[in-house]
Amino acid sequence: MNRLTKPDLSVTIAGIRMKNPVLTASGTFGYGREYAPYFDLQEIGALVTKGISLKPMAGNPPPRICETPSGMLNAIGLQNVGVEAFLRDKLPYLAELGIPVIVNVLGHSLKEYAEVASRLDGQRGIAALEINISCPNVAQGGLAFGADPRLAARVVSRVRAVTRLPLITKLTPQVSDIGCIARAAEEAGSDALSLINTIPGMAVDIHTRRSRLGRINGGLSGPAIKPVALRLVYQAVQAVSIPVIGLGGIRTAEDALEFLIVGARAVQVGTANFIRPRACLEIIQGLRNFLMSRGINRIENVIGTIRP
Amino acid sequence: MFFQELPLKKIEMMGPEVCRLGFASREIAGKARPGQFLMIKPQAWAEPLLPRPISIHRVQGGMVELLVRVVGEGTRRISSMRPGEILEVKGPLGRGFQVDPQKVPLLVAGGMGAAPLLFLAEKLSRSGARKKNRAPVLFIGGRTKKEILALKEFRQAGLKVLAATEDGSFGERGLVTDRLRDYLEAQSAESALYACGPVGMLKAVAALALKEGLPCQVSLEERMACGMGACLGCAVARKQEEGPGYAKVCQDGPVFEAGEIVWDE
Ligand SMILES: Cc1cc2nc3c(=O)[nH]c(=O)nc-3n(C[C@H](O)[C@H](O)[C@H](O)COP(=O)(O)OP(=O)(O)OC[C@H]3O[C@@H](n4cnc5c(N)ncnc54)[C@H](O)[C@@H]3O)c2cc1C
Numbered sequence: 336m337n338r339l340t341k342p343d344l345s346v347t348i349a350g351i352r353m354k355n356p357v358l359t360a361s362g363t364f365g366y367g368r369e370y371a372p373y374f375d376l377q378e379i380g381a382l383v384t385k386g387i388s389l390k391p392m393a394g395n396p397p398p399r400i401c402e403t404p405s406g407m408l409n410a411i412g413l414q415n416v417g418v419e420a421f422l423r424d425k426l427p428y429l430a431e432l433g434i435p436v437i438v439n440v441l442g443h444s445l446k447e448y449a450e451v452a453s454r455l456d457g458q459r460g461i462a463a464l465e466i467n468i469s470c471p472n473v474a475q476g477g478l479a480f481g482a483d484p485r486l487a488a489r490v491v492s493r494v495r496a497v498t499r500l501p502l503i504t505k506l507t508p509q510v511s512d513i514g515c516i517a518r519a520a521e522e523a524g525s526d527a528l529s530l531i532n533t534i535p536g537m538a539v540d541i542h543t544r545r546s547r548l549g550r551i552n553g554g555l556s557g558p559a560i561k562p563v564a565l566r567l568v569y570q571a572v573q574a575v576s577i578p579v580i581g582l583g584g585i586r587t588a589e590d591a592l593e594f595l596i597v598g599a600r601a602v603q604v605g606t607a608n609f610i611r612p613r614a615c616l617e618i619i620q621g622l623r624n625f626l627m628s629r630g631i632n633r634i635e636n637v638i639g640t641i642r643p
Numbered sequence: 644m645f646f647q648e649l650p651l652k653k654i655e656m657m658g659p660e661v662c663r664l665g666f667a668s669r670e671i672a673g674k675a676r677p678g679q680f681l682m683i684k685p686q687a688w689a690e691p692l693l694p695r696p697i698s699i700h701r702v703q704g705g706m707v708e709l710l711v712r713v714v715g716e717g718t719r720r721i722s723s724m725r726p727g728e729i730l731e732v733k734g735p736l737g738r739g740f741q742v743d744p745q746k747v748p749l750l751v752a753g754g755m756g757a758a759p760l761l762f763l764a765e766k767l768s769r770s771g772a773r774k775k776n777r778a779p780v781l782f783i784g785g786r787t788k789k790e791i792l793a794l795k796e797f798r799q800a801g802l803k804v805l806a807a808t809e810d811g812s813f814g815e816r817g818l819v820t821d822r823l824r825d826y827l828e829a830q831s832a833e834s835a836l837y838a839c840g841p842v843g844m845l846k847a848v849a850a851l852a853l854k855e856g857l858p859c860q861v862s863l864e865e866r867m868a869c870g871m872g873a874c875l876g877c878a879v880a881r882k883q884e885e886g887p888g889y890a891k892v893c894q895d896g897p898v899f900e901a902g903e904i905v906w907d908e
Pocket residue numbers: 680691695696697698699710711712713714715716717718719755758759863864865866867897
């Protein structure tokens with residue numbers, strides 16, 4: 336191709352066309368507006384919101400974050416404004432951005448997932464729902480819904496029954512067989528998958544002998560988790576025929592390319608946004624440069640090209 | 644708010660643990676208000692991963708100055724930078740001090756708490772807020788003389804300085820809040836408190852303000868990842884209509900009305 340023409344970065348996932356494959360990861364991009372002073376949000380492929388529950392949630396006591404080698408632990412505790420305040424105060428702004436907006440949905444019971452999803456159904460400005468099945472299931476002593484394929488499938492089918500919006504199921508890495516969970520979500524009606532959520536971890540202050548977080552456990556994110564994430568994404572791609580969105584530790588265009596090459600059709604950027612608020616933009620530009628320097632005219636021609 | 648990559652203009656050690664650094668940014672200098680902070684990170688180092696929150700210490704023309712105490716790896720890396728090296732800077736961030744021009748400003752600094760209060764002091768002296776007999780007063784304290792920072796600059800800004808150290812090596816022996824208490828008992832002028840320092844000191848200042856019925860603003864610290872309201876990492880317990888909830892130190896603060904805060908958590 337002519338090295339001067341701009342390559343085509345667009346991808347289509349679950350019927351949603353995105354002008355590039357770079358999305359924001361839930362919980363790292365607020366409700367969008369926080370980043371507007373730093374760059375034009377219309378540049379990103381799609382925006383994923385903080386997880387939304389039925390009622391507002393106060394979250395965990397501080398400290399909620401601590402840095403670890405090449406990563407960070409967070410114990411935010413799913414703090415969010417609740418679905419009603421989201422629709423009233425946050426969605427109108429997002430709906431005007433002109434990019435696909437994906438709302439991350441969380442629940443503590445099957446019923447809560449379905450109630451949040453049905454409240455979001457039919458609202459102008461929402462392109463899809465991302466179901467966070469890493470949440471603790473209150474009825475089963477806090478074990479994550481996403482840890483059990485049958486339970487994961489039940490969450491997806493309950494949500495499927497109440498909305499026509501495309502569904503992206505977000506998987507937890509804390510499972511023994513990712514392919515099994517991935518297939519369960521696909522069979523229950525999920526249109527796409529995203530992975531990985533944070534990896535459970537902890538850190539101890541040796542002077543006080545307490546957790547360095549307000550809770551014992553936190554979720555690990557950032558560059559430290561990238562190799563783990565990449566392998567799980569690769570395995571999920573092998574297991575299903577629906578599109579997979581890869582994330583975990585992506586900081587540069589090169590990181591994003593690794594995920595695309597193993598078969599992810601798009602990527603999400605999380606922790607990197609905290610370090611460089613224009614991280615998504617820099618990754619998009621880096622993808623464009625990569626394609627141009629190699630004379631590749633479409634990002635599609637990179638996806639799933641891992642060699643044996 | 645800006646995200647800029649700026650060459651360090653100057654950096655000097657102010658003792659074994661504290662350094663003062665400066666860079667030029669007309670944008671940040673133009674927008675900065677006392678009490679606001681920046682997220683900073685040396686570009687040359689991938690680790691530590693996250694930027695660190697540091698208060699704006701001083702703004703002079705287009706120059707921004709920071710005062711950093713080395714307490715761990717992040718601040719050590721910052722303090723070891725050389726002029727010309729690139730600092731990634733995000734800000735100015737947060738809600739700063741809201742000054743009531745009708746009241747005599749009483750500034751209370753504990754240790755590194757002096758950093759943002761110099762910016763406030765210089766702003767007060769520039770805006771001519773000090774009329775006769777209404778000059779702002781600085782209460783400054785630390786464990787030892789070494790911890791008393793920027794004294795000369797505070798005096799140049801026209802503040803009356805009342806100091807205390809725990810070992811008596813400078814000012815009176817004792818706590819800065821002892822000096823504040825003595826002062827408030829003897830003084831009747833309408834005043835307002837602006838405090839920054841360790842949480843124990845802030846709590847004591849808040850209690851004194853409540854007792855005397857004085858308005859009081861405190862600058863709080865919490866662990867931060869983004870500094871811009873996106874991660875919800877920097878929670879502080881705040882009284883709200885619906886009962887206690889969490890505010891974001893980076894966005895709702897770092898400066899809060901002392902009465903808003905749930906101190907016992
Ligand atoms: C709004 C705000 C303004 C600040 N302004 C300044 C300033 O002007 N000058 C300055 O020197 N520092 C300031 N700080 C504190 C500074 O951000 C921390 O000291 C720094 O992040 C520590 O990083 P580190 O990697 O060196 O230490 P770490 O390795 O992260 O920690 C070392 C030790 O310091 C303690 N610590 C770290 N961060 C904090 C914190 N935020 N509060 C209390 N204890 C902490 C840790 O518990 C640990 O014991 C400010 C903090 C906030 C939130």
